[in-house]
Amino acid sequence: MLEQLSGLPAEVLDLTSYRNDFQENFWRVDASWKLERQITFKEPSSPSWVAMAEGHWEKSLRLADELRAARAEHQRQLDRHGITQRRVRFVCEPPTSYLQWELHLLMIWAELGEEIRILPADTIAHLETHSALPEVVVLGDRSGHPVMYDITYTDGVLAGARKFTDIHLVASCRDEIRDHWRQGEDLLRYFPKKIADLPPPAPQGV
Numbered sequence: 001m002l003e004q005l006s007g008l009p010a011e012v013l014d015l016t017s018y019r020n021d022f023q024e025n026f027w028r029v030d031a032s033w034k035l036e037r038q039i040t041f042k043e044p045s046s047p048s049w050v051a052m053a054e055g056h057w058e059k060s061l062r063l064a065d066e067l068r069a070a071r072a073e074h075q076r077q078l079d080r081h082g083i084t085q086r087r088v089r090f091v092c093e094p095p096t097s098y099l100q101w102e103l104h105l106l107m108i109w110a111e112l113g114e115e116i117r118i119l120p121a122d123t124i125a126h127l128e129t130h131s132a133l134p135e136v137v138v139l140g141d142r143s144g145h146p147v148m149y150d151i152t153y154t155d156g157v158l159a160g161a162r163k164f165t166d167i168h169l170v171a172s173c174r175d176e177i178r179d180h181w182r183q184g185e186d187l188l189r190y191f192p193k194k195i196a197d198l199p200p201p202a203p204q205g206v
Helices: 002-007 015-026 046-051 055-066 068-081 097-112 121-127 166-185 187-194
Strands: 011-012 033-034 084-091 116-118 135-139 147-154 155-163
Touching: 002 166, 011 015, 015 135, 015 147, 015 155, 033 116, 033 166, 046 055, 046 097, 055 084, 068 097, 084 097, 084 121, 084 166, 097 147, 097 187, 116 121, 116 166, 116 187, 135 166, 155 166
Parallel strands: 033 084, 084 116
Antiparallel strands: 011 155, 033 135, 135 147, 147 155
């Protein structure tokens, strides 16, 4: 069902509306499921990403690590609300500059409690005969009314989302994401083997 989302009607949210809607729904649910498929994005609002993109790798890693305290507080809030965050991240080898950078960031998230699994992108080639799977977040697992966002980008930069609330559609997509997640390798095991010792990535360009 995930590969069919682009052809289904949805509520279109611009960036501000998406962020507001996400925050309104996020703290009401028991879990979030995220699927990340694309291997190159741009995050100009992140100083760490900008440093990587400009070729300053050590500075980028230092800035990423400075996010640890805020992320730890975020995890404490999740724990108080009983919210579990799970993510499946599709990867390629060798990784793109963006992917190498993001996996360093996600390693911090994983160390603090987010449950992140890694899968090679070629494992879903049979699902991508027309286009790549979308970037999707599902809010809600066993409680509350589930909400799903098909996240949209313009030239690699976050632009908003398409929102779905049909219970059966959202449940079907959530189950697919869960299946991918179960098949994946824990980032805490994957990272030391595949990412930790790589040389600095090539500048991505801002």
